[in-house]
Amino acid sequence: MTKQPRLSHQNISAARQVIDPVFLQSPVLTCDTLGLSLFAKDETDNPIRSFKGRGTGYFLSENRGGEGPLVTASAGNFGQGLAYNAVRRGRSLTVFASVNANPLKIDAMRRLGAEVVLAGDDFDAAKAVARQHADERGLAFVEDGASAAIAEGAGTMAAELTEEVGALDAVFIPLGNGALAAGVGCWFKAQSPKTRVIAVAATGAPCMALSHRAGKAISTPEGHTIADGIAVRIPVPAAVDWLQDTIDEVILVDDDQIVEAMRFAHRTWGRIVEPAGAAGLAAILTQASSLEGRRVATMLCGGNLTEQQIALWLS
Numbered sequence: 001m002t003k004q005p006r007l008s009h010q011n012i013s014a015a016r017q018v019i020d021p022v023f024l025q026s027p028v029l030t031c032d033t034l035g036l037s038l039f040a041k042d043e044t045d046n047p048i049r050s051f052k053g054r055g056t057g058y059f060l061s062e063n064r065g066g067e068g069p070l071v072t073a074s075a076g077n078f079g080q081g082l083a084y085n086a087v088r089r090g091r092s093l094t095v096f097a098s099v100n101a102n103p104l105k106i107d108a109m110r111r112l113g114a115e116v117v118l119a120g121d122d123f124d125a126a127k128a129v130a131r132q133h134a135d136e137r138g139l140a141f142v143e144d145g146a147s148a149a150i151a152e153g154a155g156t157m158a159a160e161l162t163e164e165v166g167a168l169d170a171v172f173i174p175l176g177n178g179a180l181a182a183g184v185g186c187w188f189k190a191q192s193p194k195t196r197v198i199a200v201a202a203t204g205a206p207c208m209a210l211s212h213r214a215g216k217a218i219s220t221p222e223g224h225t226i227a228d229g230i231a232v233r234i235p236v237p238a239a240v241d242w243l244q245d246t247i248d249e250v251i252l253v254d255d256d257q258i259v260e261a262m263r264f265a266h267r268t269w270g271r272i273v274e275p276a277g278a279a280g281l282a283a284i285l286t287q288a289s290s291l292e293g294r295r296v297a298t299m300l301c302g303g304n305l306t307e308q309q310i311a312l313w314l315s
Contacts, residue, residue, distance in 0.1 A: 005148060006186075006242075006245065007148055007151055007152055007155070007182060007183065007186040007242055007245075007246065008148075008152065008186070009155070009186055009187050009190035009191060011148070011149070011152040012152045012153075012155040012156055012158070012159055012183065012186065012187050013159065015054070015057075015058040015061075015149075015152050015153045015155070015156050016156050016159060018057065018058060018061040019053070019054050019057040019058055019061075019153060019156060020053060020057050020084075020085070020088075022046055022047060022053070023046050023051070023053035023054050023057065024054075024156065024160070025160060026041055026042050026043050026045065026046070026051075026157070026160070027041075027042045027045065028040065028041055028042070028161070028164050028165060029042050029268075029269045029271070029300075031268055031269075033268075034284075034285070034288045034291075035288060035289075035291075035292040035293070036284075036288060036291045036292055036293060036294050036295070036296055037294070037295045037296070038284065038296060038297070038298075039161070039164075039165045039168070039295070039296070039297040039298075040265070040269070040281065040297065040298055040299065040300050041157050041160070041161060041297065041298070041299040041300065041301075042269070042271060042299075042300050043157070043277070043299055043300060043301045043302065043303075044271055044272065044273060044277070044300055044302065044303030045303075047084060048077065048080040048081055048084055048108065048112070049077075049302065049303040049304050050077040050080065050081065050277070050301060050302035050303070050304065051077075051081075051154060051157060051180065051299065051301045051302070052077045052078045052080060052081030052082075052302075053080075053081045053084055053085065054081075054153040054154050054156050054157070055081065055144075055147075055149070055150035055151065055152070055153035055154040055179055055180075055183070056078070056081035056082040056084070056085045056086075056150065056153070057081070057085045057153060058149045058150070058152060058153030058156075059082075059085075059142070059147055059149040059150045059153060060082075060085045060086060060089055060091070061149075062149075064147070064149055066140050067091070068091075068139065068140065069091065069092040069093070069094070069139050069140070070082065070086055070091055070092070070093045070094070070139070070140050070141075070142055071093070071094045071095075071096070071130055071133055071134040071139045071140065071141050071142070072093065072094075072095055072096070072130060072141065072142040072143070072144070073095070073096045073097070073123065073126045073127035073129075073130040073131075073143075074095050074096075074097055074105075074109070074123075074144070075097065075098070075101060075102070075105070075123045075228045075229050075231065076097065076101055076102050076104075076105025076106065076108070076109065076228070076229070076304060077105065077229055077302050077304060078144045079093075079095035079097065079105070079109040079114060079116070080105065080108050080109050080112055080304075082095070082114075082142060083095070083109050083112035083113050083114035084112050086113075086114075087112065087113040087114075092115070093113070093114045093115070094114065094115045094116075094117060094130075094133070094139075095109050095114045095115070095116045095117070095130075096116075096117050096118075096119050096120075096126040096127065096129050096130035096133065097109070097116055097117070097118055097119075097123075097126050098118065098119075098120050098121060098122050098123055098125065098126045099118045099119070099120065099121065100121060100122065101118070101123075101126075101228070102228060102304065102305075102306065102309075103306065104304055104305065104306045105304050106118075108304065117129075117130075117133075122223060122231065122233070123223075123228070123231060123232065124223070124232065124233050124234045127143070127234075131143075143236060144176075144177045144179055144236075145176075145177030145178045145179045145236035145238065145239040146236050146238045146239070147179075147238075148238075148242075150179045150183075151178075151179040151180075151182040151183035151186070151239070151242065152183050152186070153183065154179050154180045154182075154183035154184065155182075155183030155184050155186050155187045156183075157180075157183075157184060157299055158171070158183070158184040158185075158186075158187035158188055158191075159187055159191075161297055162187070162188075162191055162192055165295070165297065166295075167192065167194070167195070167295065168188075168192065168195045168295050168296065168297050169194075169195065169196065169291075169294040169295050169296060170195060170196040170197075170198060170291070170294060170296045170297075171184065171188060171195055171196070171197055171198065171296065171297045171298065172198050172199075172200055172280035172281070172283045172284050172296065172297070172298040173185070173197070173198070173199050173200065173247075173280055173298070173299065174199075174200055174227075174229070174230055174276055174277065174278075174279040174280050174298075174299070174301055175199035175200055175201040175208050175209075175230060175250060175279070176201075176208075176229055176230035176231075176232050176276060177208075177232055177235075177236050177239055178199075178208060178235070178236060178239025178240065178242065178243055179239060180299075180301065181197075181199040181243060181246070181247055182239055182242035182243055182246050182247075183246075184197070184246075184299075185197040185199075185243070185245075185246030185247045186242075186245075186246045189245070189246055196248050197246065197247045197248050198247065198248060198249055198250075198251060198283065199212070199243065199247045199249070199250045199251075200250070200251055200252070200253055200279045200280050200282065200283040201230060201250055201251075201252055201253075201279070202223075202225035202227045202230055202231065202252065202253065202254070202255070202258070202276075202279065203225070203252040203253065203254040203255075204222075204223065204224040204225035204231075204254070204255065205220070205223035205224070205225045205227070205230060205231045205232055205233060206220060206252060207219055207220045207223070207232055207233050207234065207235050208232060208235055208239075208240070208243075208250060209250040209251075209252055211235045211240045212240065212243050212244070212247070212249075212250045213250070215240075215244060216237075216240065217234075217235040217236075217237045217240050218235065219233055219234045219235065220233045221233070225255055225258075225275070226255045226258065226259070226275045226313075227255070227258055227274075227275035227276040227278075227279060228274075228275070228276060229274065229275070229276025229277065229302055230276040230279060231276075251283055253279055253282040253283050253286060255275070257282040257283075257285070257286055258275045258278055258279060258282045259275070259313050260282065260285060261273075261278040261279070261281040261282035261284075261285055262274075262275065262278045262313055262314060263313070263314060264281065264285060265278060265281060265300060266314050271300060271303065272303050272305055272310060272314065273300045273302070273303050274302045274303055274304050274305050274309075275313075276301070276302055277299075277300050277301045277302035277303060278300065280298030280299060280301075281298050281300065283298075284296055284298055
């Protein structure tokens with residue numbers, strides 16, 4: 001695997017100056033009922049109800065990807081973030097999404113100005129079609145997890161956390177393509193090296209856990225989990241590389257644990273959190289006894305659910 005340029009905590013600081021302020025300084029929710037001090041960065045209360053506006057905003061801030069039309073693949077939230085920021089810069093965007101993608105997210109991407117094309121049975125299949133589409137037409141393909149700027153933009157959450165809550169013993173980060181974990185981990189490794197950085201993937205989509213352990217990209221034939229935002233089966237090599245330096249370990253949570261975390265967030269804070277956005281919280285809840293007395297944090301990094309999903313998981 002080709003060694004990627006390292007992520008920069010200085011770039012994370014710089015990103016805070018150019019990302020649309022509507023995505024910055026998200027609230028920090030707290031809870032002291034688990035025998036530990038829990039801090040949760042709430043990324044569900046912005047125009048796209050996820051953190052993806054941070055990295056996409058920083059990525060587009062210096063005309064990365066040229067000045068013409070953009071192509072990407074998304075389970076929904078990354079596409080929303082890229083659409084929000086691209087349209088404001090006069091850039092057109094085509095998003096390829098799975099035929100099984102969340103209809104709420106598809107509608108939101110279109111409402112934000114993206115052309116959405118449905119292709120493939122899952123995210124990685126849609127990505128393959130998107131890449132081919134871009135290559136055949138000579139268009140810029142934007143891949144979540146492959147751009148340092150996207151990871152560094154996501155890392156602004158960590159910078160805010162260290163200012164807002166002080167020293168942390170551990171941070172638990174949902175792990176999909178890896179941009180969020182790499183960016184947040186980069187900041188903590190540079191600015192709070194005593195904080196243990198733990199990435200959390202879904203048991204049904206373990207390719208990033210396998211890849212981190214092996215130090216190289218390892219694909220899996222399937223990625224079955226209710227957490228569509230982290231249902232990855234083909235790793236992005238750049239992200240696998242970055243994670244070697246930015247996180248301490250990857251742990252897995254199953255769908256039942258994720259649903260319990262979603263219900264905890266709704267019961268405790270009145271927040272609607274989608275499965276991928278609750279993965280870090282799920283890990284904290286399952287390990288609460290071993291974290292007793294510690295100061296730990298996570299991010300509720302997405303809240304896009306259909307009414308049917310809300311009824312199914314939060315009733």
